[in-house]
Structure formats: C-alpha cells, structure tokens
Amino acid sequence: MKVGLIGHQGSGKTTIFNALTGLHAELGQGEKMESHLGVTKVPDTRVDRLAAIFQPKKTTYAEIRFTDFPASQSKEKLKANAALLAQMKDVDAMALVLGDFDGASEPLKELRGLLIEMILADLGVLENRLGRLKKEKGREREGEVLARCLQTLEGEESLRRLSFSADEEALLAGFGFLSRKPVIALFNVAEERAGKELPDAYKAELEKLKLPGLYLSAKVEMEVAQLDEKDRQAFLGELGIVEAARDRFIRASYALLDLISFFTTGEDEVKAWTITRGTVARKAAGKIHSDIERGFIRAEVVAYDDFIRYGSEAKCREAGKLRLEGKDYLVQDGNIIHFRFNV
Ligand SMILES: Nc1nc2c(ncn2[C@@H]2O[C@H](COP(=O)(O)OP(=O)(O)OP(=O)(O)O)[C@@H](O)[C@H]2O)c(=O)[nH]1
Numbered sequence: 156m157k158v159g160l161i162g163h164q165g166s167g168k169t170t171i172f173n174a175l176t177g178l179h180a181e182l183g184q185g186e187k188m189e190s191h192l193g194v195t196k197v198p199d200t201r202v203d204r205l206a207a208i209f210q211p212k213k214t215t216y217a218e219i220r221f222t223d224f225p226a227s228q229s230k231e232k233l234k235a236n237a238a239l240l241a242q243m244k245d246v247d248a249m250a251l252v253l254g255d256f257d258g259a260s261e262p263l264k265e266l267r268g269l270l271i272e273m274i275l276a277d278l279g280v281l282e283n284r285l286g287r288l289k290k291e292k293g294r295e296r297e298g299e300v301l302a303r304c305l306q307t308l309e310g311e312e313s314l315r316r317l318s319f320s321a322d323e324e325a326l327l328a329g330f331g332f333l334s335r336k337p338v339i340a341l342f343n344v345a346e347e348r349a350g351k352e353l354p355d356a357y358k359a360e361l362e363k364l365k366l367p368g369l370y371l372s373a374k375v376e377m378e379v380a381q382l383d384e385k386d387r388q389a390f391l392g393e394l395g396i397v398e399a400a401r402d403r404f405i406r407a408s409y410a411l412l413d414l415i416s417f418f419t420t421g422e423d424e425v426k427a428w429t430i431t432r433g434t435v436a437r438k439a440a441g442k443i444h445s446d447i448e449r450g451f452i453r454a455e456v457v458a459y460d461d462f463i464r465y466g467s468e469a470k471c472r473e474a475g476k477l478r479l480e481g482k483d484y485l486v487q488d489g490n491i492i493h494f495r496f497n498v
C-alpha cells in the first residue's frame with residue numbers, strides 16, 4: 156500500500172514521515188521540490204506467531220510505502236510539475252498534515268484548503284481530457300461519466316462522494332483523480348495535547364467532510380520512533396500516549412482502505428499480503444505472481460485461528476478445517492493459503 160503525505164509548508168510532513176518510517180529525512184525543506192520515500196512494516200502478531208511455528212528462513216510483514224511530498228503547490232505550479240502529479244496519482248491514500256502546534260494556525264481551514272487543491276488539480280486533468288474528447292468518436296460513455304465528474308468538481312466537491320458502476324470505474328481508473336483517494340487528516344499538535352481526544356469542533360467538521368482524523372505530536376512521535384522498543388513504552392506512558400502514532404496510523408489506514416491480510420507459509424518464508432476486502436482468490440493469487448493467477452487451480456485455505464488451535468496443517472486437514480476453494484472465493488482476513496496452479 157502507498158500513502159502520500161501532503162500539507163502546507165512547515166506543517167510537519169517530514170517530521171511525521173520520520174516518525175512513521177524511522178528515517179532521518181531533513182526537516183524544514185521549504186521551497187525545495189524533493190519528495191522523500193520510505194517504507195514501514197505493518198506490525199502483526201499473527202505473523203510473529205506463524206514465524207515462531209514455521210521457523211522460516213525469511214519472515215516478511217506487509218508494508219506501507221510513504222511518500223513525503225513537497226509543500227502544497229498552486230494549481231499552476233502543480234500543473235507544470237507533471238512528475239509530481241504522476242507521483243501523487245500513484246498513491247492509494249493521502250494523509251493531510253495540518254500544522255496545529257503554534258496556536259496561530261487554523262487547521263480546519265487548512266484542511267478545507269487542501270481538499271480544494273485536490274479538487275482543482277482534478278479539474279485541470281478533467282478539462283484537458285474533455286477538450287480532447289470532443290475530437291474523438293465512440294467515446295460517449297466516457298464523456299458521460301466525465302461530465303458527471305465535472306459537475307461535482309465545479310461545485311467544489313470531491314469525487315469521493317460519487318459512486319460509479321464497474322464499467323465506469325474502469326473508464327476512470329487511468330486518471331488517478333486525487334479527490335477520489337481516501338484521505339485521513341493528521342493534526343500535528345504540541346506535546347501537551349498529544350494524548351488528548353479531538354475537540355468537538357474538529358469532530359463535527361470531520362463528520363461533515365466524512366473524513367477520519369488523528370491527533371498526534373509529530374515532534375514527540377519522531378523522538379519516539381528513534382528510541383528502542385524498551386524505552387519506547389515507558390516514554391509513551393509518561394506522555395499519556397497509549398499507542399505510538401505509527402501503530403495508530405497503520406490501524407486507521409487499514410480501516411479506511413478496508414484492507415485485510417492473508418498469509419503464505421512454509422519453511423522458506425512466512426509472508427503477509429495486503430488486499431482489499433472482497434478480493435477473490437484468483438486475484439489474491441495474482442498479488443504473489445501473475446503465473447499463479449493465470450494458472451489458478453484452487454486455493455487451500457486454513458483460518459489463522461484454526462491453525463493456532465490445531466497446531467499444524469495436517470491436524471487442520473484431519474479436523475476438516477482445511478477447505479478447498481475455487482477462483483471466486485472471497486479471501487478473509489487471516490486466511491493462510493496455499494495456491495495450486497498450473498502453467
Ligand atoms: N514545536 C513544534 N515544531 C514542529 C512540530 N512539527 C514540526 N515542527 C517544526 O516545524 C518545522 C518544519 O517541520 P517539517 O516536518 O520539516 O515540516 P514540513 O511540512 O516537512 O515542511 P516543508 O517540507 O518545508 O513543507 C521544523 O523546524 C520542525 O521542528 C511540532 O510538532 N512542534
């Protein structure tokens with residue numbers, strides 16, 4: 156999964172990026188137009204348990220890839236920066252970083268501003284395409300769905316609020332519209348507020364916008380991320396923070412994107428794979444390799460809880476807990492799967 160961090164200059168994007176990835180990217184970059192890339196593994200005690208049982212050569216957790224984008228740009232600048240726009244289209248979700256630590260900032264206004272910027276960026280892309288579409292024949296379906304998008308964007312509303320049929324989705328997939336991406340608001344607050352709940356005014360605004368939000372102190376969390384595990388819990392406790400921002404953020408993103416994990420196991424590797432809920436077995440196989448998707452025969456599935464209860468795949472089989480599933484089986488969170496395929 157790929158998540159982009161965007162926000163105003165000095166809102167704390169890079170500080171949060173460092174907190175989430177444990178990296179040491181340079182703060183206060185200002186006008187520099189560089190993005191930072193980093194990866195964090197998704198902690199999962201189920202993977203730990205499976206690794207303890209299989210003792211594999213390699214253990215691989217699911218990953219989130221972060222891009223820390225340069226400070227938000229004017230529409231003109233963004234339009235001129237094709238590389239940056241392409242990078243933004245590529246992420247699965249956006250975290251909007253809102254500076255809220257100096258008392259003078261207006262984070263809710265900033266939030267609305269960023270949402271408008273995403274809308275304007277999409278409007279630019281859409282107008283461009285509609286202009287060219289006039290000269291093409293046999294594109295009526297695309298014209299129709301884009302007209303619907305245009306109306307929404309012109310009303311300064313995000314495309315997120317529209318729903319589309321499967322074939323409309325297919326027509327829209329290539330555009331990578333920013334205002335269709337799931338969004339989470341990160342309020343970067345001063346240390347004293349780090350462990351507190353969001354104020355009512357924030358909750359009300361988020362509810363209106365239908366967005367999830369988190370309070371976190373970027374500065375503290377960056378320090379936390381740079382401690383070792385042992386000191387970390389004590390430090391968080393002192394500050395009244397129950398769970399490090401990284402873990403809270405990962406949990407919120409999984410819920411937001413409706414993500415689940417399935418596992419592959421063996422002597423070589425125990426590995427967690429991330430998919431969206433509702434993915435069929437054959438598609439899930441394609442995550443591992445396109446050959447397995449193409450030559451799919453069946454999936455042999457054990458639920459994680461059954462595996463732990465019975466202790467081995469052989470015992471699960473005896474107890475009737477190993478199921479043979481076809482290509483259209485909806486993979487469930489925690490499934491341990493062996494794919495049978497033929498190429
Ligand atoms: N007091 C305080 N300062 C912060 C906090 N977060 C960031 N800062 C300061 O704000 C400055 C900018 O932080 P960055 O994380 O670099 O912000 P950014 O959004 O990446 O900034 P640009 O890349 O320039 O757009 C740094 O000097 C930080 O020390 C915070 O939670 N509390």
Ligand SMILES: [Mg+2]
Pocket residue numbers: 168169170181182183184185
């Ligand atoms: Mg920065």
